[in-house]
Amino acid sequence: MAISDKTRKFLWAKSGNRCAICKAELITSTVSFDEFNLGEECHIISSKPTGPRHIPSLEEYDNYENLLLLCKNHHKEIDELTDTYTEELLRYIKTNHENWVKNTIKDAIDKEQKDEEPKFLSRITSGKDLFNIINEVYGYRTDYDDIKSEEEMNFIGGFIQALIDYGDISGMIEAHDKVRIGYELQKLIDEIENKGYYIFGERGLEPMFSHQPKSDKWTVATIIIKRKENPEIIKIDLENLANE
Template sequence: MAISDKTRKLLWGKSGNRCAICKTELVTKKEDNAEFNIGEECHIISSKPTGPRHVEGLLGYDQYENLLLLCRNHHKEIDELEDTYNEEVLRYLKTNHENWVRITLKNASEEISGNEKPLFLAQVTSGKVLYNIINGVYGYNTDYDESETQSEMDFIAYVLETIRNYGDLTGMSDPDSVSMAYDLRQLLEQIDKRGYMLFADRGNQPMFLGNPKSEDWTVATLILRRKENPEIVKVDMATGKQIL
């Protein structure tokens, strides 16, 4: 069994295109704009009987939980220094690195949001449109009205998690876009019945602010608002004027 496209996308996304040990950027552009990749997907527990840290009968050798993203040098190092880099150490490195990526991206997103002008997004009412927005993105910027009840909080969490899950599925080698667009349309109908509106868009933002060589990553912005929220502005698309 090989590493699936979905698992590979999840690993690279959560690892931020960085080596878990030295934080080196793994896919960069050379002067001729060709991509240069020094990243390697490393197994924490090898499936080979003679491989490093092998455990007999483990299920899911090629699953995300058993994979660590490293540069070539550190991949070689962890496999040669097996006593130093045991399973416990590597799982700690994986968790610590992915938390670092998550916090860094969150801080970058908040800094961008704080410096931008007011955000204007269109309401999404089509499952196909929502599918196209989340197709292949590496991350999400989300916002929503504060929950007044446990039920509302659970519903908002359900909506955002469902959209992220479908976004992950777009990374499969042959995603069923028609079926997923239909399911997302059903989700949008649930949002409408609960008295909410979903606004969304996709775009690029730098992975790390302050680094001119940092790659731009495609992210989706998802905003969930109650229909009565005064922030919502209705616009006549033909004239561009606000509808009062």
């Protein structure tokens, strides 16, 4: 009995077009858009009496539970090294791989949905709070409204540079100096607000390598400078909200 189209489609879908062992993509396209199928539907238990891991009493050899999607190299390997690739190990590989496919797709969807969600940052009004955001971070993410004059450019640029300079030395100074920096930052906040701006920010963890989301994470400070009249700013009356 041959593998049915329904079983074949189910196997490829659950396996995510990937080899269950090396995770290689099995159907690939060339520059000319020709497709090459590098995958093979492998039997965990062979139907042939002399085949790998054969069990004569098995009722159905071509059902989904007895099939594993592999690349050609690993198909050859599991059928030659039967002492290593036992039935139990191959069933574990199958289950583990299909869970990996499911979780990888779920993580990608969750990340995409999260990226689409609006990002809300709190307004920073305290020099101490601002220092706590930049204290001993490994990176900075800054943004600001479009610059309209050279004076504005110098002021905004100087403010951001001062934050980065304070953050860079924060791990090398004593407690007294940290208090002093908080005081200096408070004066900068007051000055920038007098010029018509608000400061928003947060401290967070991000992957060290953007192409490796599960790599080690480092602390990053996000600082955003917006004009007070910017329509993106949402004002919430927390006191009235708490009383509702």
